[in-house]
Amino acid sequence: MINIGVIGYGYWGPNLVRNFAETPGLSVAAVSDLDSSKLELVRKRHACCTTTDYRDLLNDTSIDAIAIATPVNTHYELALAALQAGKHVWLEKPMTETSVQARRLVEEAEKRNRVLIVDHTFxxxxxxxxxxxxxxxxxxxxxxxxxxxxxxxxxxxxxxxxxxxxxxxxxxxxxxxxxxxxxxxxxxxxxxxxxxxxxxxxxxxxxxxxxxxxxxxxxxxxxxxxxxxxxxxxxxxxxxxxxxxxxxxxxxxxxxxxxxxxxxxxxxxxxxxxxxxxxxxxxSEALRVESEHFVDCINNNRAPMTDGRLGVRVVExxxxxxxxxxxxxxxxxxxxxx
Amino acid sequence: MINIGVIGYGYWGPNLVRNFAETPGLSVAAVSDLDSSKLELVRKRHACCTTTDYRDLLNDTSIDAIAIATPVNTHYELALAALQAGKHVWLEKPMTETSVQARRLVEEAEKRNRVLIVDHTFxxxxxxxxxxxxxxxxxxxxxxxxxxxxxxxxxxxxxxxxxxxxxxxxxxxxxxxxxxxxxxxxxxxxxxxxxxxxxxxxxxxxxxxxxxxxxxxxxxxxxxxxxxxxxxxxxxxxxxxxxxxxxxxxxxxxxxxxxxxxxxxxxxxxxxxxxxxxxxxxxSEALRVESEHFVDCINNNRAPMTDGRLGVRVVExxxxxxxxxxxxxxxxxxxxxx
Amino acid sequence: MINIGVIGYGYWGPNLVRNFAETPGLSVAAVSDLDSSKLELVRKRHACCTTTDYRDLLNDTSIDAIAIATPVNTHYELALAALQAGKHVWLEKPMTETSVQARRLVEEAEKRNRVLIVDHTFxxxxxxxxxxxxxxxxxxxxxxxxxxxxxxxxxxxxxxxxxxxxxxxxxxxxxxxxxxxxxxxxxxxxxxxxxxxxxxxxxxxxxxxxxxxxxxxxxxxxxxxxxxxxxxxxxxxxxxxxxxxxxxxxxxxxxxxxxxxxxxxxxxxxxxxxxxxxxxxxxSEALRVESEHFVDCINNNRAPMTDGRLGVRVVExxxxxxxxxxxxxxxxxxxxxx
Amino acid sequence: MINIGVIGYGYWGPNLVRNFAETPGLSVAAVSDLDSSKLELVRKRHACCTTTDYRDLLNDTSIDAIAIATPVNTHYELALAALQAGKHVWLEKPMTETSVQARRLVEEAEKRNRVLIVDHTFxxxxxxxxxxxxxxxxxxxxxxxxxxxxxxxxxxxxxxxxxxxxxxxxxxxxxxxxxxxxxxxxxxxxxxxxxxxxxxxxxxxxxxxxxxxxxxxxxxxxxxxxxxxxxxxxxxxxxxxxxxxxxxxxxxxxxxxxxxxxxxxxxxxxxxxxxxxxxxxxxSEALRVESEHFVDCINNNRAPMTDGRLGVRVVExxxxxxxxxxxxxxxxxxxxxx
The missing domain is CATH 3.30.360.10 (Dihydrodipicolinate Reductase; domain 2)
Known part of the structure; x- marks a missing residue:
């Protein structure tokens, strides 16, 4: 069972959490958001931990993967921190603000042998x-x-x-x-x-x-x-x-x-x-297909169809x-x- | 009654002839086309003269107006000749190949006080x-x-x-x-x-x-x-x-x-x-509205909604x-x- | 060449005349209508005779076939007279007001060996x-x-x-x-x-x-x-x-x-x-296919796809x-x- | 706060539970279904009790209302029992198999002054x-x-x-x-x-x-x-x-x-x-509007727009x-x- 933490419960986050929760082999361990009223919604709908500080998720060693569904300008910093904390990363699109940042994330993921998937859902x-x-x-x-x-x-x-x-x-x-x-x-x-x-x-x-x-x-x-x-x-x-x-x-x-x-x-x-x-x-719902693919990539150490390299090309x-x-x-x- | 001659009975010409024939105040005097089989079609459908030589239409003093529905690269020469023969001109779009030509036609029409309509049907x-x-x-x-x-x-x-x-x-x-x-x-x-x-x-x-x-x-x-x-x-x-x-x-x-x-x-x-x-x-069919407008412009010496000046701007x-x-x-x- | 006369130039008659005129092997000899203003339209559009008395068409021995495009309550009488005059008949749908009438027309057409087509265009x-x-x-x-x-x-x-x-x-x-x-x-x-x-x-x-x-x-x-x-x-x-x-x-x-x-x-x-x-x-336009089929049935003495028997079943x-x-x-x- | 129990978690039940859960003034107390695998789904998605015996819901005095989303042939028996247990009732459509049954439910609801809404969602x-x-x-x-x-x-x-x-x-x-x-x-x-x-x-x-x-x-x-x-x-x-x-x-x-x-x-x-x-x-989602209306009818002792009488007329x-x-x-x- 892969434990995943989700950063950001705004427009897209709820779709991620709902899909992750019903994906075999995946369990939503915790959700963080700056807005505590959104976390209340999470607790009403799902049985998982919540926090307003995303660093709690990075520090939690029981968490294997981090999904990042925050504004684009925070993607680079959050994803880099997650990779450096040894987590697999699910990153919303577009991957980063600049292609320099995107390439840096690919490099980090490869160095640490972590799965980095960019959520190009289509x-x-x-x-x-x-x-x-x-x-x-x-x-x-x-x-x-x-x-x-x-x-x-x-x-x-x-x-x-x-x-x-x-x-x-x-x-x-x-x-x-x-x-x-x-x-x-x-x-x-x-x-x-x-x-x-x-x-x-x-x-x-x-x-x-x-x-x-x-x-x-x-x-x-x-x-x-x-x-x-x-x-x-x-x-x-x-x-x-x-x-x-x-x-x-x-x-x-x-x-x-x-x-x-x-x-x-x-x-x-x-x-x-x-x-x-x-x-x-x-x-099948695309997001479900994608989250099952993410599980499969982690378990079998494979590159996702929408890996960081594709993400870099899109940002370019x-x-x-x-x-x-x-x-x-x-x-x-x-x-x-x- | 305005007598009109039509040059070109290819793709669009038949629509012109059919509409002109049913427009009050307008009468189709003659149709010219290089292809005599098309002229046979004209004679089968309409009671009007036909010729393979468009100059017959320009030389016919009973003809008041000329409609030109030929390939674009012939528009300038034909329209200029028609204006110089003292005819009002209905010209298919685009007006000419170049804006220099288009402006020259406007000038000629204004000099001779002839109506020049460009068939921007829409x-x-x-x-x-x-x-x-x-x-x-x-x-x-x-x-x-x-x-x-x-x-x-x-x-x-x-x-x-x-x-x-x-x-x-x-x-x-x-x-x-x-x-x-x-x-x-x-x-x-x-x-x-x-x-x-x-x-x-x-x-x-x-x-x-x-x-x-x-x-x-x-x-x-x-x-x-x-x-x-x-x-x-x-x-x-x-x-x-x-x-x-x-x-x-x-x-x-x-x-x-x-x-x-x-x-x-x-x-x-x-x-x-x-x-x-x-x-x-x-x-009402647009072409009918336009041919009635053409008749009105000729009879009342008015500029058409789609006059040569509009035609020039489009060619530019x-x-x-x-x-x-x-x-x-x-x-x-x-x-x-x- | 089959000469056809058309009775009725109201809503559907113009479509018949236009199609017949362009069908190989078929020639529109004459059109009758009670309304002489409609006949004027015919003369403007086509080169054929016109009359306000349909009997002129039945009596014209140069006419081989009669198309009937009049109100339903006149179909029986007109079609019967046309068959009795030895004409092939193109009859608008529905064939007649009653199935008794329809069967009578089938009988008459078979007795005289004339083609009777009912215009079920679809x-x-x-x-x-x-x-x-x-x-x-x-x-x-x-x-x-x-x-x-x-x-x-x-x-x-x-x-x-x-x-x-x-x-x-x-x-x-x-x-x-x-x-x-x-x-x-x-x-x-x-x-x-x-x-x-x-x-x-x-x-x-x-x-x-x-x-x-x-x-x-x-x-x-x-x-x-x-x-x-x-x-x-x-x-x-x-x-x-x-x-x-x-x-x-x-x-x-x-x-x-x-x-x-x-x-x-x-x-x-x-x-x-x-x-x-x-x-x-x-x-291909259905009416054109049908008029070519009508010509073929007359020339080769065959029953139309939409013959009188189909017409009877529909009226029933x-x-x-x-x-x-x-x-x-x-x-x-x-x-x-x- | 009105506590509601839901009987039946098949095709429509999940929509009811999801909507009730997010309706202000309404709280899903328990869900019953004959199929315990469906109840597992309930527990995964929502924080509420589950049972395979609907009578547990009727006997639970903390439950104010019962929603019935089972096959039609069970509607009468279940709804009657719920009304007799003093519950307000939300009943799927069609209300019952027979109009005799439907009228009996209306009578029972009126006698006990309970709200009976039939879920004609449209x-x-x-x-x-x-x-x-x-x-x-x-x-x-x-x-x-x-x-x-x-x-x-x-x-x-x-x-x-x-x-x-x-x-x-x-x-x-x-x-x-x-x-x-x-x-x-x-x-x-x-x-x-x-x-x-x-x-x-x-x-x-x-x-x-x-x-x-x-x-x-x-x-x-x-x-x-x-x-x-x-x-x-x-x-x-x-x-x-x-x-x-x-x-x-x-x-x-x-x-x-x-x-x-x-x-x-x-x-x-x-x-x-x-x-x-x-x-x-x-x-707004119709089901949400309807569940808010149900709450309002209970709180203010009013007849629903889709009350039992409408339900009877439909069954008739x-x-x-x-x-x-x-x-x-x-x-x-x-x-x-x-």
Whole structure:
């Protein structure tokens, strides 16, 4: 049995505690939060210890793992302390404020041989795993584009832009789906309220293979949209996360292009349209899948699917996108990693 | 009765002829097309003259107006000749390949006191007119953003990018809705098939007032989407052109921002959510409204809502967006017009 | 070349004339209507003769076939006269007011060896033909139910109930899809406006095999719905006629039932849920397919898919449903035909 | 503080316990279930007593109220025993198997002055309350019809037909919305699996005022639908319970009927179509609203909105509908209650 302590019982913490509590092999030992009224809620709902001082959790030698669900600007300090206390770490996304910090955490986790999982929950959904399966089987052919719209009203974040809050999902999904890292980023955005971070942004990622990815993210839309299109040379996918039953649709549609020299000055493009297919998806809650995976990684000393290295790559893209956005869309190149 | 001759009976020409034929005060005198099989279709459907030589139409002194529905690269030459022959001109969009050409046509039309209408059809739809009415009444408050997704599979254009084909609609709608011209443009795009124009593009327009506009346009999407979100400080609009009955929805939703100095380090943002309202829209076909407007402008010597000057502004934006796209998103400033 | 004359240029006549005019092997010789302003429209749009006296069409020996698109209460007299004049007949649905009349027309057509097609257009749509193909291949297994909702605002009919106007489509589709005729009918309905026919009705059909069919039809709904569910023991279909691209969806979903005697007092039912599949549909306009079929039947002396016998069966169901409806839902048995 | 004991921790019980636990003024004292593995779940989630013998709850004098979430065929016995033990009772729907039983419970509750609430949860949703508000203000005008589709795959019930499981919602909603009780019922249905109750049914209710109501309910549909249309002489409502944000839409649409004697033989019907309006709905969870209402009724000795009398009327309609269904749709009259 792995004993886990949870730091932060705000927006996401309650979901973590509820899932951890029902995950076999995992037991919630204690929860800390600065706000004691939240701890009262914990005690009403669950049978576990509470404290307003997270250091009690780090000092408790019966605790094996620490989950951190606090504001981003505290992630680095808390995660580093937890690793240094010899704990495995579950860290909310985005991993840290800077990629330097993120790389430092990876280094610490590896040095101490601790599991460090970054909670990019989407990677554990049935929908994203099914898309990964389809793409890895080569069904889409060459990937032409990835196009995401992720907008709704609120929740405005105090410290980080909408890119850190919403485009972060696309960065992790792209990392999972594509066998390639972008080489350049351009982003435009706007903060409509002085003194706040950007509440709306358009991010474009360029890949050497010719794939282009785009994320339209906003906290200021009257309707909620969570829609991704992925176009390949053979097939195309739509993923609507708000659709209750058929989130993923695979279209046997595309364009066929001929290089026939006799057709100079003619359009050499034809359309294929065929059936559409909506595969059945696994229905398990993503967070449950992820917490079982975390247990498995600890017990078998394996790297999580969303390990610190993936977390670093995502933070690097956030940094690059924010930099481009603050220069009205100037292209920012992404460094090749060795 | 105004006699009109139509040059070009390809994709759009049949719609023009059918509408002109049923517009009071307008009579289709003749149709020209290079392809005589298309002229056979004309004769089967309508009682009017046909010719493979458009000059027959220009030389026919009984013809008062010329509609031009040919590829963009012929617009300038044909429209100029028609104006010089003393005809009123109905010109498909985009008006011309270059803004220099477009301005030259405006000049010629003004010199000869002829009506020059550019067929930005969307401006004549019940939906766009209703949005204009709502915005001009100030119901939205300050306009924060305009966000358009306009994607589908095909039709690939031979000579022009998807910006000229699809974003052109957003440029004309923005020109109609906003009392302001953008100051800068940035665009990213991709041509996935060597030797063809860009088939997918993301265009962002910046305005001095802080409004930001974005158009996501593609010929390579598995599903057709025609959706615009407009966010204001008081209300927000969604416009789904594929929705049969309630294309326009007005949301009494928004964000209220306080500058309360006591709330430093606090988010000073609250949400308002209220009713939604879908106004009844005029159901007349846009092209019919536009052809009646054309007749009215000729008869009363008035400038059309979508006159050559609007056409010029749209072509300028296409030029700027294409230029930015070919430099991977570098910002292109728009010249102030005096 | 078959010359056709069209009687009636009201709501549906223009669609017939337009389609006939573009059907190879068919030529619209003349159109009659009592209203001469409608004939003016015909002359504006098409190059054919017009008359206010339908007898001119019957007397014209150059005319081979007559299409009848007039109110139902005139169908019998007009169709009989046309057949007696030796013409092939295209008759709008429902075929006649009474099944006695309908059978008389079938008899007359057979005696004179003329083609009699009843315009149950839905049978010629890509969607219904695809459903027929799927069902005949046995993919659904045993058919449990057919459930149709067919409602909208208007158009109120003067003389016939909403059953004749809307449920008529379900009666013909059921006749086409199922290899079985219902044995009993029950219907409820309401006329909310004194002196008018029923504007809303619920019709249930019972089959010996255990299949049950239901049609919910109304002229008084705020939204338009055209949705059919078909449930089988292996798979299930949804058919949404207003969906632009994926009208037909086939669900690999169902219920498996075990007769295991050990499970007495237990529910012996399990669910299967699998993929969904939306087959590509033929996109040709149904009316065009049907008019080409009409030409083929005349030229090759074959019975149409929607021949008079199908028309009779549909009228019998309308009669039975109307009878039940006027007795508040009493069951009406359908006579077995030899 | 009211102490409540819950009998039954199967499908619905966990929702009750979770809600009761967070309702101010209510405390979950104990839970009983025949299945001790379920009680283990209770203890994991909540700090309360558990027992496999419900009589422990009735005998516990510190318990003020009993909630019963067991199969329908146990409702009468359990509720009667609870009332006789002096407890207030929260009873799942449908109230009992027979209306005789239901009336007996009302009598017992009134004799002992105990609160008896029947858990017709829909009545406490923001959507149904908003519809009630709109209808009571007279905005719809005369109510012409109520039309409900309530279908999905499963869950098959062992003992009761789909009418008791799904149409029961429409019966309670109709009772809440309309100021009138139906005078007759007709129903058709089918059990496609021998030895099981009907899994699909069509129920029609007739009212003296001319209102007609219809419910299409099924456990055998490939898709989930929860849609109600309500048509009035002035306005019409659609209620889609699966729509996340705009469940209720009010259409300014209708039909106007003239009795103008000069229009004999003419249709005297015109259409009105105007704006659509989607009112903002209260977002509180219905079950929470209902449990707070239960507390209020106990503390202030008031009758619940969904009291035993409403429960009786609903059971009477289920009985009548089942009777009609088993006679293939014969009309069953509803007795006037004094």
């Amino acid at each position: 990677i554990y959904t049935g929908a994203v795993r099914k898309m990964g399966e389809i793409i890895r089987k080569g069904e889409l052919g060459k990937i032409y584009y990835y196009d995401s719209v992720r907008v709704n009203l609120g929740l405005f974040q105090r410290d980080v832009s909408v890119i850190s809050d919403l485009a972060v999902h696309d960065f992790s999904i792209l990392d999972y789906l594509l066998n390639e890292h972008p080489v350049a980023v351009t982003a435009s955005g706007m903060n409509h309220f002085p003194g706040t971070p950007e509440n709306l942004a358009y991010v474009t990622l360029f890949y050497d293979s010719g794939t282009i990815a785009h994320a339209n993210v906003s906290w200021l839309a009257p309707v909620k949209v969570r829609q991704i299109l992925i176009g390949g040379s053979n097939k195309m996918i739509t993923y609507d996360d708000l659709e209750p039953s058929e989130k993923i649709k695979v279209y046997d549609k595309g364009v066929s292009f001929t290089d026939d020299p006799n057709q100079i000055r003619e359009m050499r493009i034809g359309y294929r349209t065929g059936d559409m297919w909506a595969p059945k998806l696994a229905v 893209l956030i940094e690059a996108a924010n930099r481009s956005m603050r220069c009205r869309g100037d292209t920012v190149n992404i460094q090749k990693r060795g | 401006i004549y739809t019940g939906a766009v007119r209703k949005m204009g009415e709502i915005i001009r009444k100030g119901e939205l408050g300050k306009i924060y953003y305009y966000d358009s997704v306009r994607v589908n599979l095909g039709l690939f254009q031979r000579d022009v990018s998807v910006i000229s084909d699809l974003a052109v609609h957003d440029f004309s709608i923005l020109d109609y809705l906003l009392n302001e011209h953008p100051v800068a443009v940035t665009a990213s795009g991709m041509n996935h098939f060597p030797g063809t124009p860009e088939n997918l593009a993301y265009v962002t327009l910046f305005y001095d007032s802080g409004t930001i506009a974005h158009a996501n346009v593609s010929w390579l999407a598995p599903v057709k989407v025609r959706q615009i979100l407009i966010g204001g400080s008081n209300k927000m609009i969604t416009y789904d052109d594929l929705e049969p009955s309630e294309k326009i929805k007005v949301y009494d939703k928004g964000v209220s921002f306080t500058d309360d100095p006591n709330q430093i380090r606090e988010m000073r943002i609250g949400y308002r959510t209220g009713d939604m309202w879908a106004p009844k829209l005029a159901v 934006l296409i030029e700027a967006a294409n230029r930015s796209m070919r430099c991977r998103g570098d910002t292109v400033n728009i010249q102030k017009r005096g | 049978i010629y749509t890509g969607a219904v033909r695809k459903m027929g193909e799927i069902i005949r291949k046995g993919e659904l297994g045993k058919i449990y139910y057919y459930d149709s909702v067919r409602v909208n605002l208007g158009l109120f009919q003067r003389d016939v109930s909403v059953i004749s106007d809307l449920a008529v489509h379900d009666f013909s589709i059921l006749d086409y899809l199922l290899n079985e005729h219902p044995v009993a009918v029950t219907a409820s309905g309401m006329n909310h406006f004194p002196g008018t026919p029923e504007n809303l009705a619920y019709v249930t059909l019972f089959y010996d095999s255990g299949t049950i069919a239901h049609a919910n039809v109304s002229w008084l709904a705020p939204v338009k719905v055209r949705q059919i569910l078909i449930g089988g023991s292996n798979k299930m279909i949804t058919y949404d006629d207003l969906e632009p691209s994926e009208k037909i969806k086939v669900y690999d979903k169902g219920v498996s039932f075990t007769d295991d005697p050990n499970q007495i007092r237990e529910m012996r039912i399990g669910y299967r849920t699998g993929d969904m599949w939306a087959p590509k549909l033929a996109v 169901l309308i009669e039975a449903a109307n009878r039940s409806m006027r007795c508040r839902g009493d069951t009406v048995n359908i006579q077995k035909r030899g | 009545i406490y949703t923001g959507a149904v309350r908003k519809m009630g508000e709109i209808i009571r203000k007279g905005e719809l005008g005369k109510i012409y019809y109520y039309d409900s589709v309530r279908v999905n795959l499963g869950l098959f019930q062992r003992d009761v037909s789909v009418i008791s499981d799904l149409a029961v919602h429409d019966f309670s909603i109709l009772d809440y919305l309309l100021n009138e009780h139906p005078v007759a019922v007709t129903a058709s249905g089918m059990n496609h699996f021998p030895g099981t109750p009907e899994n699909l049914a069509y129920v029609t209710l007739f009212y003296d005022s001319g209102t007609i109501a219809h419910a299409n309910v099924s456990w055998l549909a490939p898709v989930k639908v929860r849609q109600i249309l309500i048509g009035g002489s002035n306005k019409m409502i659609t209620y889609d319970d699966l729509e996340p944000s705009e469940k209720i839409k009010v259409y300014d649409k209708g039909v106007s009927f003239t009795d103008d004697p000069n229009q004999i033989r003419e249709m005297r019907i015109g259409y009105r179509t105007g704006d659509m309006w989607a009112p903002k709905l209260a977002v 309609l289920i009985e009548a509908a089942n009777r009609s269904m088993r006679c293939r749709g014969d009309t069953v009259n509803i007795q006037k209650r004094g």
